[in-house]
Amino acid sequence: MLVKTFGSAVYGVEAITITVEVNVTEGLHTFVVGLADSAVKESIQRIESAIKSNGYYMPRTKLIVNLAPAGIRKSGAAFDLPIAVGVLAASEQIPNPDILRDYVIMGELGLDGNIHSIKGALPIAIQARKEQFRGLIVPQSNATEAATVNQLQVFGFSHLKEVIDFLRDTSQAQPVVVNTRSIFNAAQPLTDVDFNEVRGQESIKRALEIAAAGGHNAILVGPPGAGKTMLAKRLPTILPPLSLQEALETTKIHSVAGRLGGNTTLISQRPFRSPHHTISGNALVGGGSIPQPGEISLAHNGVLFLDELPEFTRSTLEVMRQPMEDRRVTISRARMSVEFPSSFILLASMNPCPCGYYNHPDRECSCPPGAVSKYLNKISGPLLDRIDLHVEAGAGAL
Structure with missing residues (x-):
């Protein structure tokens, strides 16, 4: 089953939306393609541990992860979360994968499923609003920073299980609300x-x-x-x-x-x-x-x-x-x-x-x-x- 999630890569002080395509099909081995560096390729080990630690299973068939556009180099561990969500949706462990098209998802995973902070949450949020995504899912520690961008729902989570529960029922969580001007003053x-x-x-x-x-x-x-x-x-x-x-x-x-x-x-x-x-x-x-x-x-x-x-x-x-x-x-x-x-x-x-x-x-x-x-x-x-x-x-x- 082929599933698409969306992440973002930061270059300079601007962000570029990255489509994370995950396909679970017949065969063996796992492939991460799309000009990914070593940190992104190593994410499969972190993702497998995080998924198993929370009672889900990692597909043992052929798994292909493509980060598009393939001509742009992707680096860092912030793609852990969108890849993990894509793996769970492609293996039918998350119902209604169509909801994933509405959100940009970014976060680094620990082996136990904890979500660690990322760099560039603010430019990622600005780009997500520009491309009219419904919301942005980021680590809890980055939620306040990203929420300074208005007209975008920002959800902060600290664990993979919280993200899965949210995608199963989006009414369970409330977006982070920040009054940028009053806080600045x-x-x-x-x-x-x-x-x-x-x-x-x-x-x-x-x-x-x-x-x-x-x-x-x-x-x-x-x-x-x-x-x-x-x-x-x-x-x-x-x-x-x-x-x-x-x-x-x-x-x-x-x-x-x-x-x-x-x-x-x-x-x-x-x-x-x-x-x-x-x-x-x-x-x-x-x-x-x-x-x-x-x-x-x-x-x-x-x-x-x-x-x-x-x-x-x-x-x-x-x-x-x-x-x-x-x-x-x-x-x-x-x-x-x-x-x-x-x-x-x-x-x-x-x-x-x-x-x-x-x-x-x-x-x-x-x-x-x-x-x-x-x-x-x-x-x-x-x-x-x-x-x-x-x-x-x-x-x-x-």
Whole structure:
């Protein structure tokens, strides 16, 4: 018997609906086709254990699972649940398989049938609504996130048996209801730090106010202890609050990256990302065989702070040049090309020399001749040209 269920694959910050065709027929062996990676092919072992653990049986005849369209690579364990439901329906253990055409189903299965969280629930929900599905079935931990999309019934379940009971009688469960606007307004954050706490450093504060008002990139140059990092951490507190549209954009990116906490609906605070200087170029701009967003995309609509800028490798910094101009980053692979938004304020800090005390009023610089120019030349001219404000941070200015 041939049965079709529907899942979804996330590429970039958008989702593509995947048709999961399951056919139980005469013969032997199990085949998973449709350009599935190892994690998807391994799902058969998890599915078999989950099905048997809950009193159902796994067909011992020929089982073919096709993930269409076959030209798009599928990865991850989130296809466990739609494949498991398709196997049960194709073996006539779920009555009325026609109901499956109304729902997009996604979830990772444990060996006992527990359903674990997935990445990208928000873009999956947006795509399901766009294609006019009746509802979306996701893990319980992702239900609140997905329910921020209105005009779509979202059902959250924590166990395979709950999904089977729902498909047998859809009136047993109520969809998750989220008032997106009221929750967003109530979640306007109270931050632990505030720009008002800063005393002195009037010139730097003025420069950061200009950067916040105009969305300008800035670099702070000064000795250790001048307050560069302290001021940088407080920059998001003087930025305008996120609009609802900006919050949805930011939440989509963090959802795809798997950075949302449990039961999180929307990100209501502007992101502040501060990667370590040992970060690689791929981690900064995004990458991987299945491209994932990097730090510059996670900082979308917020601030990217690069502390001790010359300590970053030159090749890592140079990959930011085009994204800083275009406000987006395009990552191309042999079979796909994805685009991530990256509209952020770049805030960097650095010492004036390796020891940090060049031109210091009280401390003597211990750097050898030529060390200062060599240190400053670690940052290329084209990158500095994209930084609008160059601010000198004096030592203990009041």
